[in-house]
Amino acid sequence: MTGILKLAYKLLVNDKAKFTALLVGITFAVFLMIQMTAMFAGVLSRASATVFNLGASMWIMDPAVQTVANTIGMPDYVLDAARSIQGVNYAVPVYSGGALVKLADGAYQSVTVVGLDDTSLFGRPQLIQGNIENIYAENAFIVVKDPEFPKLGNPGLGTEFEVNDHRGVIVGIAKVASSGLFGVPTLYTTYERALQYLPNPRFTISYVLVEPKSSADVMHIKQQVRALGYLALTKDEFVDRITQFYMFQTGIGMNILIMTVMSFIVGLSISGQTFYTFVLENLEKFGALKAMGAKSRELILMILFQASFTALTGYGLGIGLCAVLITLARMRLPDYAAVITYWNLGLAFVMVVVIAAVSSYFGVRKVLRIEPFDIFRG
Amino acid sequence: MAEPAITATGVVKWFGQGEARTAALKDVSLNAYFGEMLYIVGPSGSGKTTLLSVLSGILRPDSGSVSVEGADIWNLGSDKLADFRLHKIGFVFQDYHLFPRLTTAENVAVPLILKRHDWSGAIIEAKKYLEIVGLKGRADLPPVKLSGGEQQRVAIARAIAGQPDILIMDEPTASLDGDTGQSIVRFVKQNILNEKRCILIVTHDARINEFATRILKMEDGRLTGFEKGGPE
Numbered sequence: 206m207t208g209i210l211k212l213a214y215k216l217l218v219n220d221k222a223k224f225t226a227l228l229v230g231i232t233f234a235v236f237l238m239i240q241m242t243a244m245f246a247g248v249l250s251r252a253s254a255t256v257f258n259l260g261a262s263m264w265i266m267d268p269a270v271q272t273v274a275n276t277i278g279m280p281d282y283v284l285d286a287a288r289s290i291q292g293v294n295y296a297v298p299v300y301s302g303g304a305l306v307k308l309a310d311g312a313y314q315s316v317t318v319v320g321l322d323d324t325s326l327f328g329r330p331q332l333i334q335g336n337i338e339n340i341y342a343e344n345a346f347i348v349v350k351d352p353e354f355p356k357l358g359n360p361g362l363g364t365e366f367e368v369n370d371h372r373g374v375i376v377g378i379a380k381v382a383s384s385g386l387f388g389v390p391t392l393y394t395t396y397e398r399a400l401q402y403l404p405n406p407r408f409t410i411s412y413v414l415v416e417p418k419s420s421a422d423v424m425h426i427k428q429q430v431r432a433l434g435y436l437a438l439t440k441d442e443f444v445d446r447i448t449q450f451y452m453f454q455t456g457i458g459m460n461i462l463i464m465t466v467m468s469f470i471v472g473l474s475i476s477g478q479t480f481y482t483f484v485l486e487n488l489e490k491f492g493a494l495k496a497m498g499a500k501s502r503e504l505i506l507m508i509l510f511q512a513s514f515t516a517l518t519g520y521g522l523g524i525g526l527c528a529v530l531i532t533l534a535r536m537r538l539p540d541y542a543a544v545i546t547y548w549n550l551g552l553a554f555v556m557v558v559v560i561a562a563v564s565s566y567f568g569v570r571k572v573l574r575i576e577p578f579d580i581f582r583g
Numbered sequence: 584m585a586e587p588a589i590t591a592t593g594v595v596k597w598f599g600q601g602e603a604r605t606a607a608l609k610d611v612s613l614n615a616y617f618g619e620m621l622y623i624v625g626p627s628g629s630g631k632t633t634l635l636s637v638l639s640g641i642l643r644p645d646s647g648s649v650s651v652e653g654a655d656i657w658n659l660g661s662d663k664l665a666d667f668r669l670h671k672i673g674f675v676f677q678d679y680h681l682f683p684r685l686t687t688a689e690n691v692a693v694p695l696i697l698k699r700h701d702w703s704g705a706i707i708e709a710k711k712y713l714e715i716v717g718l719k720g721r722a723d724l725p726p727v728k729l730s731g732g733e734q735q736r737v738a739i740a741r742a743i744a745g746q747p748d749i750l751i752m753d754e755p756t757a758s759l760d761g762d763t764g765q766s767i768v769r770f771v772k773q774n775i776l777n778e779k780r781c782i783l784i785v786t787h788d789a790r791i792n793e794f795a796t797r798i799l800k801m802e803d804g805r806l807t808g809f810e811k812g813g814p815e
Contacts, residue, residue: 208696208705212689219684493680496641497745498669499697500662578642580676581632581753 209499213507214514216487223483227476227515228522231560234472235523235553236530238465242549243527245461247542251386252451253444255301255319258381259328261414263426264443265296268436271450273443274317274387276301278408283435287413290429292422297322300399301411303389307367308358315389316357318346318368320399327414330393335362335377340395347377347393351384352539368392371402388540469556476519477564480512484568488575496577508568516561520554588749588781589615589638594647596633596804607633608644609804614814617748618778620771620794623785624810625801631785632753634801638783639672639751640664652748669697673742675752679734681726687737688713688722694745712740715774732763739767743775750775750782761790768794 218224250257255273256264265287267277287296300320305313321328321340329337330349339345346368348360360366364375373392385391394402400409415437417423423439430437438446452458484491491504527545534541596608607630615621615638623631636642638649640656648655656667673694681690691709692700700708710722716736718729726734735755742750752771756764768784768791776782784795792798797812 208700208702211702212685212693212696215689216682216684489678489680490682493674493676494693494697495665496639496668496674496676497694497697498665498667498672500665503697576642578633578636580680581636581641 209503209507210510213510216490216507217483217511217514220483220486223479223486224515226479227483228519230475230479231472231516231519231557232522232526234468234476234560235520235557236526237468237471238553238556239524239527239545239549240530240543241461241465241468242552243531243543243545245457246546246549247544248386248457249448249451250383250544251542253447254381254383254385256440256443256447257383258330259299259319259414261299261328261412261416261440263415263417263423263437263439265413265415265430265435265437266411266443268434270436271454272447273301274385276411278406279410279413279435280408281410283433284410284413286433287415287426287430290426292418292425294416294418295325295327296413296415297325297327298396298410299328299412299414300396300403300409302399302403304369304392304403306357306373306390306392307370309364309366310358314356316368317385317387317389317391318399318403319391319393320396321393322414323395323397326395330379330381332377332379335375337377339376340393342374342376344372344374345376345394345398346373347379348375349381349384349391349393350378351381351391353384353388353390357390368402369404373402384540386542465552469560472556473560473563476515476560477567480515480564481567481571483511484508484571488571489580491572492575492577492580495575496580501573504572505569508565508572512561512565512568516557516564520557523553524550586617587614588617588652589613589783590650591634591638592648592650594634594637594644594649596630596637596642596644606804608637611647611804611806613799613806615749615781615783617781618776619796620776620782620784622792622795622798622811623783623801624787624789624798625807627787629801630804631801633804635751635753635783635785639674639749640668669694669745671748673745673747673750675735675738675742675750675755677754677757679726679738679758681734681737681741683725683727686723686725687718687729690726690737691740691744693741698745709740709744712744713737715743716740716770731758732767735759735763735767736770739771739775748780750780752782752784752786754786754788755784756786756788756791764788765791 267279270277284298302318304316304318306316307313340347360375362375366373417426427437531543592612594608594611598605598607611634625631637644643657649657659667688706688709691712692705695705695708713719713722716739718736726737772794795811798810800807800810
């Protein structure tokens with residue numbers, strides 16, 4: 206059987222013009238499909254950055270909250286109530302809001318300020334410079350060293366600036382798992398200082414971060430929070446809620462979907478058409494093989510192998526091209542939000558399999574219909 | 584003459600439907616023997632190629648039977664019929680139908696590949712057959728680099744590579760000049776034909792008649808007699 210596959214391979218790759226056209230078609234389609242979905246995955250990942258970075262198991266929020274950035278303040282009693290729910294190991298408040306930083310050169314820069322629970326500092330980032338205890342020092346802030354970091358003038362320990370006209374000092378430089386979507390630097394401080402420095406509405410708690418005693422307590426906690434008129438979500442549920450928002454309540458998801466489908470159609474058209482032409486040009490040869498004694502299933506195997514080989518090679522090239530482009534883009538644009546996930550790869554793989562299947566289907570139909578007698582008749 | 588390699592009895596084949604229905608073969612019966620080179624000649628449309636296709640297990644007749652080495656081939660299922668063609672029949676098509684993207688040796692190796700020989704073994708074997716047809720030095724060239732006569736020899740090498748008992752040649756000299764055509768058929772008679780092989784040739788070319796053991800004439804789907812030899 207390997208001899209037949211090698212025959213199919215040679216018939217395919219030795220036709221360099223057709224093989225190149227097939228590969229270009231599939232590579233281009235895979236590149237576009239992965240690039241589109243990688244950009245979307247990057248957007249979604251960054252949109253949920255705060256959820257990942259703070260790392261809480263459960264989040265209590267106002268039911269109207271759709272994304273982590275659009276917070277709706279909750280009254281203090283929610284925190285007290287949460288702490289009293291059976292099954293809650295601990296619950297802490299967190300503040301998340303925007304502020305304006307005035308740099309030493311007089312320039313202004315928007316920032317996100319995250320206020321951590323003063324007592325536990327739950328959700329604190331991993332420091333790469335400085336000491337976490339210094340967050341309790343006067344006017345202290347920790348800055349996240351991510352692609353947005355240079356927008357604050359690459360501050361070091363002791364760098365001073367103004368936050369909403371209050372003095373601020375960098376006491377630590379931290380790293381986080383994911384940087385945010387909106388291209389602004391992130392500062393961490395204590396919850397109380399965040400309330401002092403940032404303008405506040407009547408209610409100040411952005412989220413209550415909850416650690417249940419066990420996973421069995423999650424449902425009960427949710428029910429109790431719902432009884433308070435608020436919403437408790439697990440980390441994954443919150444990420445999913447954010448994903449759903451960007452996917453269905455903004456234009457991003459639909460546009461990406463349309464572009465992905467267009468890439469698929471382009472790939473299918475180019476590859477399908479080229480492969481069909483390839484089969485048509487070799488139709489007499491397939492007929493001759495049939496006359497010589499090749500069985501239909503062997504001819505089908507040859508065509509499926511040719512289509513699969515082309516598809517998988519194009520798939521690999523497409524992934525490689527996409528990876529190179531994203532790497533190059535990140536070298537020039539640190540904020541470039543594209544991430545290749547297994548989901549992207551899986552989706553592109555399924556689409557490539559569909560392209561190969563459709564392309565080979567028409568080829569197989571044609572080959573099965575050719576009669577060896579037609580070869581004799583010429 | 585030896586025992587019959589092929590026996591056709593009362594073969595009838597129709598093409599088309601309704602008013603356009605025409606009989607391509609009308610009650611054709613013949614024997615072809617091992618050790619002979621049997622020509623089937625006749626004008627275009629007389630049914631020569633159709634008869635060749637029916638005898639070689641390619642085109643199913645509407646009635647009648649074809650036995651090859653005593654076995655009725657049209658009682659075989661499609662896989663068995665394909666196996667029959669693979670193991671018993673070698674084809675030399677009028678247009679050769681060589682694969683332009685394969686080397687000459689790879690083309691000759693095709694029947695061996697279909698017989699599940701491993702690739703490298705099949706290529707080595709194919710080169711032996713290329714040597715037989717005098718193309719030893721052309722093994723690594725693509726067919727398009729060869730002359731018409733050389734391509735015909737490659738097609739012959741491919742046809743005999745599977746060591747078939749019956750060699751079917753459809754208009755083997757149609758694309759060749761007179762001298763080349765004659766030299767090809769002479770070569771086939773001298774080197775390919777033997778007492779265990781039967782060669783059937785469909786041709787228009789009277790210049791190669793001298794090489795035939797027998798020549799059967801066809802007209803309007805019927806065998807009308809022998810131009811050379813007899814019914815044996």
